[in-house]
Amino acid sequence: PITLGVMGGGQLGRMFVQAAQEMGYVTVVLDPDAASPAGAVAHHHIRAGYLDEQGLAQLMQRSSAITTEFENVPAAALLTLGAQRPVAPGADAVAVCQDRDAEKRHFRASGVPCAPWALIETAEQLATVADELLPGILKTARLGYDGKGQVRVADRAALAAAWDELGRVPCVLEKMLPLALELSVIVARAADGTLVHFPVQQNLHRDGILAVTQVPAPEVSEALRQQAVQCAQAVAQSLRYVGVLCVEFFVLQDGTLVANEMAPRPHNSGHYSIDACDQSQFDLQVRTLAGLPLAAPRLHSCAVMLNLLGDLWFDAQGTERTPPWAQVLALPGAHLHLYGKAGARPGRKMGHLTITAADAATARAVALQAAALLGLPAF
Ligand code: ATP
Ligand code: MG
Ligand code: MG
Numbered sequence: 001p002i003t004l005g006v007m008g009g010g011q012l013g014r015m016f017v018q019a020a021q022e023m024g025y026v027t028v029v030l031d032p033d034a035a036s037p038a039g040a041v042a043h044h045h046i047r048a049g050y051l052d053e054q055g056l057a058q059l060m061q062r063s064s065a066i067t068t069e070f071e072n073v074p075a076a077a078l079l080t081l082g083a084q085r086p087v088a089p090g091a092d093a094v095a096v097c098q099d100r101d102a103e104k105r106h107f108r109a110s111g112v113p114c115a116p117w118a119l120i121e122t123a124e125q126l127a128t129v130a131d132e133l134l135p136g137i138l139k140t141a142r143l144g145y146d147g148k149g150q151v152r153v154a155d156r157a158a159l160a161a162a163w164d165e166l167g168r169v170p171c172v173l174e175k176m177l178p179l180a181l182e183l184s185v186i187v188a189r190a191a192d193g194t195l196v197h198f199p200v201q202q203n204l205h206r207d208g209i210l211a212v213t214q215v216p217a218p219e220v221s222e223a224l225r226q227q228a229v230q231c232a233q234a235v236a237q238s239l240r241y242v243g244v245l246c247v248e249f250f251v252l253q254d255g256t257l258v259a260n261e262m263a264p265r266p267h268n269s270g271h272y273s274i275d276a277c278d279q280s281q282f283d284l285q286v287r288t289l290a291g292l293p294l295a296a297p298r299l300h301s302c303a304v305m306l307n308l309l310g311d312l313w314f315d316a317q318g319t320e321r322t323p324p325w326a327q328v329l330a331l332p333g334a335h336l337h338l339y340g341k342a343g344a345r346p347g348r349k350m351g352h353l354t355i356t357a358a359d360a361a362t363a364r365a366v367a368l369q370a371a372a373l374l375g376l377p378a379f
Contacts, residue, residue, distance in 0.1 A: 001026045003043075004289055005063030005085075007050060007077065009036025011339040011349060012266055013069035015274070017042045019282035025290070028062045030055055037339040038069065050077050060084050065289045067243065071097050071264055072143055088191075088289050089243040089264045096239065097264040100141045100172045107259045110238040112231045114259045115250075116175045126163055129156075133175045138162045141170040146347070147208015152176065177258065181219055183249040184269040185232035188284035188294055189241050195233055196296040198281065200225040201269045203248075204379050209347060212367075212379045213269045213305040215276065216360060220251070227257050235262060244285045246270060268307065268349070275335040275354045276303035301333070301356035304367035308351040312374055313344030320344070327373050331366050333357050 004020045006013045009031025017027040017038050028044040029036065032052075039045035044062060048055025050073050059066065065086040068078065071094060078091035096102045100117075107114040118129050119141070138159060140149035151162035153173075163171060182205060186198045202217035203210055217225065232247040239245075246267030248260040270281040279297040287294055312323045328334055338351035353370060357363035368378055 002064045002290065003028055003062050004286065005030065005059050005066040006038065006042075006069050007059070007066065007073045007081075008069035009033060009038040009042075009045070010069055011037050011341075011351075013038030014041055014339060015271075015280075015282045015337075016067065016069060016266070016285055019280060020286045023283075023286055023290075025286070028059060030059045035342055037341060040340055050074055056080060065291075067265075067285060067289045068094065069265055086289070086291070089241055089245070093239045093241050093243075093245075094264045097262055098142055100139055100144075100261065101170075103261060104172070106239065107235065110231075110234045112235055112259045113257070115177055117172045119170070120163065120173055121170045126160060129159070129173055133173050134159065135176045136173045137176055138166065138171050138173050140166055141172055147205075150208065177250055178253045180251045180253045180255070182260070183217060183220060183228055183251060183257075184213075184246055184267060185228050185249070186244060186246045186267055186270045186273075186281050187229075187232050187236050188244045188281070188288055189236045190288055190294045191242050191291065193237075194294045195236060196284070196294045197229050197232065198270060198273055198277065198297055199299050200228050201272075203269050206377075207347075209309065209349075210268045210307055211376075212307070213272055213303075214360075214364065215272055215299060215303050218360060218364075224251065224255070224257060231257065231259060235259070243288045244270075244281050268352075269305075271337070271352050272303040272305040272354045272356075273297065274337070276301040276356050301358065302360040302363040303357075304355045304363045306353045306355075306367060306371060306374070306376060307349060308338075308353060308374075309346070310344035310348035310350050311346045312376075313350065314346070324373055328353065328370050331355065331370055333363070333366060334370065 003026040005028045014037040027042040029038045029042040030046045075091045075095040101119045135154045153159040182203045184201045189195045200217045202214045204212040246263045250258045266281040274280040277297045333356040335354040355367040
């Protein structure tokens with residue numbers, strides 16, 4: 001049997017492992033956490049850090065090909081592995097996605113618009129930053145996710161204070177844009193250049209974390225959908241990307257499409273594809289890694305995905321509870337995915353719920369019922 005390896009043991013790794021196992025692959029996960037969601041379901045779990053030489057050597061020995069499940073895997077580790085085994089996505093592509101400045105330069109080079117920005121690595125750059133970038137958002141260039149490592153700044157004084165607060169690490173200052181809504185597009189590209197995509201996803205964020213994804217995107221014109229898909233394809237092609245790539249977009253109040261950031265892996269906004277498409281984003285990750293042909297995925301149901309954060313495991317008094325799954329699962333088209341994480345904490349991604357239906361209005365109506373049962377706000 002062929003063994004597929006994955007760097008990282010979170011929920012994305014878990015769903016990759018599950019898709020790979022369905023196709024008969026043996027799976028191996030590298031993650032230091034003994035209780036990692038992917039390690040718990042993989043055939044083999046190597047408990048070591050991403051730069052641990054012995055861990056990497058074991059992963060290499062066991063795997064025919066290796067992928068990653070989060071963007072902060074050290075590019076150096078991917079380079080080491082890539083010298084011996086097929087690694088998808090490659091170290092170069094992952095390195096671009098790990099650095100917001102490199103990522104924006106790549107968008108621009110691909111002809112894809114993004115927010116005006118400046119790189120801030122020195123006090124001098126901070127002092128001379130253009131006025132037109134304020135008010136803005138200061139984001140650490142590396143390692144941020146779920147809105148962490150970001151501070152909204154109204155003026156120069158706030159900017160200087162924010163840079164201190166972030167530890168004076170390299171940052172980008174992005175102009176604050178007037179958003180109408182947020183979208184994402186997930187593409188998969190094979191080594192031979194074949195490129196397929198999922199439908200445009202409309203995303204709602206709360207407190208910097210994805211809360212709701214709706215497919216088809218209810219408020220997006222066909223022309224804008226095509227534009228978003230073309231942009232995501234251009235970004236993948238110019239990176240000569242191999243694997244699954246997600247590009248996040250803003251639609252501005254004047255209707256302009258602007259790329260926000262990208263993720264070199266399956267994405268939270270693509271989880272609906274497990275239940276609503278004939279192939280999921282994880283199935284396509286398996287195919288790109290194993291060198292199998294890519295066929296275009298087809299959306300067979302309308303879908304609304306609700307992210308299930310740890311907050312749901314606590315009542316208003318802060319007492320731990322089990323969310324009312326039985327009531328939720330009584331709804332038609334409800335698909336519950338829990339990641340097997342032990343400790344619920346506010347903001348922690350514990351699972352997701354996808355509601356599928358034959359039409360968008362039903363999917364949305366049922367998802368609103370599910371949200372009400374769970375105590376989540378309407379959308
Ligand atoms: P993720 O978990 O998606 O990786 P992240 O921490 O990398 O999140 P971003 O996607 O950069 O964060 O930003 C989080 C959210 O903040 C965006 O989805 C959007 O709602 C808002 N935001 C980010 N940049 C801007 C901007 N330039 N103008 C307006 N809103 C923004
Ligand atoms: Mg991000
Ligand atoms: Mg984001």
